[in-house]
Amino acid sequence: MIGNDQDRFVAIARLRSFMASRVASLSILLILLLFVSISLSAQSTISTATFIKQHIQAFQKQINSTAASSSLQTSWLKDMQLRTKTKDFDFEQQSYTLRVSPNSKSIRKAEVQLIRQLQEAANLDQYAYGAIFLKMAYEDWLAIYDVSQSIQLYKKLLTSYQDIETVLLELGQFNNLNIKDLLKVQRDITDAEIILQTLQKEIDYYLPDQQADFSDIISVESIEQLVNGASLAVKNIRQADQRNNLKSTMLASELAIKELEDKQWLDFVQVEFGGPYGDPFKEKISIGAGFRIPQAKAGQLAIEEIKIEQDQLERKIRTERAIQEEKTNRKKQALLALLEKGKLFKTLTNRQNTKAAEIVRLATQAEGATPLLMLNTNVEKIKQQLDLLKIEIEIYESYIDYLALTEQLFKRPFKNYLLN
DSSP: OHHHHHHHHHHHHHHHHHHHHHHHHHHHHHHHHHHHHHHHHTSOEEEHHHHHHHHHHHHHHHHHHTOOOOOOOOOSEEEEEEEEEEETTEEEEEEEEEEEEEOOHHHHHHHHHHHHHHHHHHHHHHHHHHHHHHHHHHHHHHHHHHHHHHHHHHHHHHHHHHHHHHHHHHHHTTTOOOHHHHHHHHHHHHHHHHHHHHHHHHHHHHOSSOEEEOTTBOOHHHHHHHHHSSTTTSOOOOHHHHHHHHHHHHHHHHHHHHHHHHHOOEEEEEEEEOOOOSOTTSOOEEEEEEEOOOOTTTTHHHHHHHHHHHHHHHHHHHHHHHHHHHHHHHHHHHHHHHHHHHHHHHHHHHHHHHHHHHHHHHHHHSTTOOTHHHHHHHHHHHHHHHHHHHHHHHHHHHHHHHHHHHTGGGOSSOOOTTBO
């Protein structure tokens, strides 16, 4: 019994010596980190403001450079035909007829208006494609944030696992080796190293030559204030509404052109040259015209088709607006639920950590206590931080999805919604 007590006393003394050496090592590590941070500060860094600003500028440049334009001018001639005929294959009696169909001034004006509307529709489509890339820029920055924060936490986790392994090996020198715990922590070390290497490759893909600075990223608390505030409650004119309204206007222009064409009374004007005949009594040049006789149901099929399409479009607009409003409300409620989940997680984990700290305090006061309890408690805290990071990323992603759904993200003048 006396020998066992002496061995136990020696083990505890060596563990205390180990902990003292760890404190010294941590002090040296902190000094090294200070020098590393000073050297890294000279490297190129990119902040939330700079990253999103670059993509907003690229978005603006794209939509400005690819704006559709047309120099097409409508003509007063709707159609022009040159006809020729001969009699009994006698080419000396060849005749020629030039026939033109005019466009009225009202029709030409309506056609110009329709062309402008087609250009505007093309610009809206291009704007929508650019908006997709802008949203992807926000998602990329959030992915960089997720990976960067995960790297920091997994480095701490790996250090804690390595400390546990060292303590277990120290205890093993005094016949107190727990093989099961040792194998488990060694597997945890391997898993953490694999995750760290994978995360480092991801960050190198996003930022091969730069370091990310998240000091200016919006906080979760600020997101909650924005979502519940009045700034995001202002309804924005959606691109879908703009396209539908433009489509309705285009249908009205097409209908106006059809009605004007139906009312046009002059169909064509023609000039006929009879040929170089030797008979002076034969008419060489004649002028003619064609007139349309208005009929009550002439051209009504095309007009009715456009009217039916207009009615269908109006019903589509009402339905889409109702669906969009329901989607927006659901997305907002889901975001608010995530925010509540984050606050509840913090509250419960703080309560759990307070109880764990008291248990550790009482346990370390007992005779023969080892650092394992404290180290395992630290591991649990880091895992909690990883879980909290997952919730924060979900909040950020849901926040960006909500802004994209309401199209606040693409509203001019552009604003960086990830900036604190």
